[in-house]
Amino acid sequence: MSILFTNARLIDPECGETRGALLVEDGRIKAVIESGDLPQAEKVIDCRGKCLAPGIVDLGVKVSEPGERHKESFASAGRAAAAGGVTTIVTRPDTLPSIDTPETLEFVVRRAREDSPVRVLPMAALTKGREGREMTEIGFLRDAGAVAFTDCDRVVTDTKVFSRALAYARSLDALVMAHVQEPGLSKGAVVTSGKFASLRGLPGVSPMAERMALDRDIALLEMTGARYHADQITTARALPALERAKNNGLDITAGVSVHHLTLNELDVADYRSFSKLKPPLRAEEDRMAVGEALASGLIDILCSMHTPQDEESKRLPFEEAASGAVGLETLLPASMRLVHGGVIDLPGLFRALSLNPSRRLGLETGRLTAGAPADLVWFDPDAPFVLDRATLRSKSRNTPFDGARLEGKVLGTWVAGRSVTETC
């Protein structure tokens, strides 16, 4: 089977933007044609001058299987991903129970294969039960398909346990992803401290808690030499430490969620629990600094931190409401705010969305070059719409963008050259 995409704005994260056509054969990109004669193909898709980019690799998606399938299943998450131009979801192990044994991991792999239209790569817990006491069977889990190890939003507080887990992971060349939030300082906090937190009477955490946790982890990396990814860097104060660590040659990368780049603490407004996130939304200065860090490449990966929560978990007083927001379907249109706002260009955006996560996980995806898998997203970067959360394909619809004006619509998604877009 061959497909020819014609008349496209080709967004190549490595070489920049060009106009032309793209030939796909047997699930892989065969050629990028910038000029000259177009080859024959079984199917021709006219991209009508809109963008064609490598599909998004979303690092840190929560699919609530096993345990809370009413919140999100592999089928619903896969549909949401396809609708959002996400061709690979890298799942979190913070399910019920945690994914901390090869057996539970196999369950995830099997369920994903059966139900998800997009690629699913699972992560596994770093410690048993994500309790921070004993490391998991990192070797077995890696052999069973775990692409990274993380306790998700729980910080391994015992530095001895964490240093051993990092050292052991290093011996297997396994990637460890950590949440950076000093646990003592952030205990009980639901928003970022400051004037807004005080006016609303909500317990806040100083943005310094993020830098403190990052500083600790960097010291442990110097000790162990492990491969490390900070899940979300959301404050200006943490950036110099990250930069120093990179300059010192440590194997460290960092991510950020699109919510922290497009919203700030004021979006909590009158106790909107859909804006309750972990870490909490930050001040505007932090949001801007982190956006610049993404553009400069200091922050490597942009993700959705997709966290489905049902209405019952969110329709509570703010302090008691669950944290997290869904993001698979809004990741691309929300990210387009950064492009339209002049923070980053399209190739830069797709470095953060597709290329860098692929590189970090050692995947072939994320590129628009001959030989790469034909995981593609076709989208109109300028199409405006008002988001109605009722239209989301996720089983949970806890998005802070309900009613928001967004620009950027996905027109089609292909995984290994096969269309996964719903026919409507």
Add this chain to the structure above:
Amino acid sequence: MTFRARHLLGIEPLHPTEITELLDTAQHYAELNRQGCAPRDVLAGLTQINMFFENSTRTQASFEIAGKRLGADVMNMAMQASSVKKGETLIDTALTLNAMRPDLLVVRHPNSGAVDLLAQKVNCSVLNAGDGRHEHPTQALLDGLTIRRAKGRLHRLSIAICGDIAHSRVARSNIMLLGKMENRIRLIAPPTLMPSGVAEFGVEVFDDMEEGLRDVDVVMMLRLQKERMDGGFIPSEREYFHRYGLDAAKLAHAKPDAIVMHPGPMNRGVEIDGTIADDINRSVIQEQVEMGVAVRMAAMDLLARNARAARTETGVMA
């Protein structure tokens, strides 16, 4: 601008003229209360439910007396002992009570924002009787009325608020109200009990009490809320009293005619010296309690009027 709101959830959304209207109405009720002739028909036929998800004696009693004096049928629900224990959510509780068609719902809840959330789900008027660390609007109004009666005005005064400001909804509502009425506000607390971002509140901040009290007209003490503490905010009660407890020596830095206020219940010997609390020349603490009833009568009267007006309007529309 007159007070047309359906709920009284906080001081933050109020305009100064609305505050003045509430205080004027309360002043009127304060006089009637003293004469013992409050009109029993103002809230006649209306049902007032007091829902307290957090222990309270004085505020609940004050709302109950206020409602009864104006002729409302008042019901108290101790929410800690009821359906909450059975796992019912706040919204379900609200919907259940709403179906019983009360007219006024007086709510206290330990979570900030919980009363706002509840107000979105019901048809009746909601009065916030304190939500977490957020707001306690009737307390700020009664403090404002007490100050206005003692000082003859509620503007261009220098007012110190001292104590556990970080955990205090009383402090937040008072900072809002006194700021809107154009007073100079001085906050006095150890840094551990000061809210974050306080420098952006448009207030002066002191950690030295004597300096903070210099030449103020009003000294507003706050309760040291031990039950709210995660632990370790202050070294000890005795050191706190030594540095931040109001005694004669510290009060001497205020203006000679400065008044002393406290929202109660007091911890004598922790934040306030007993002799000062009892000094009838300085302390207006008993008057605050008296004004509390008048303010709550006024708030419920005005909310009931607004609800009637809204019903008439929709009636005309239909």
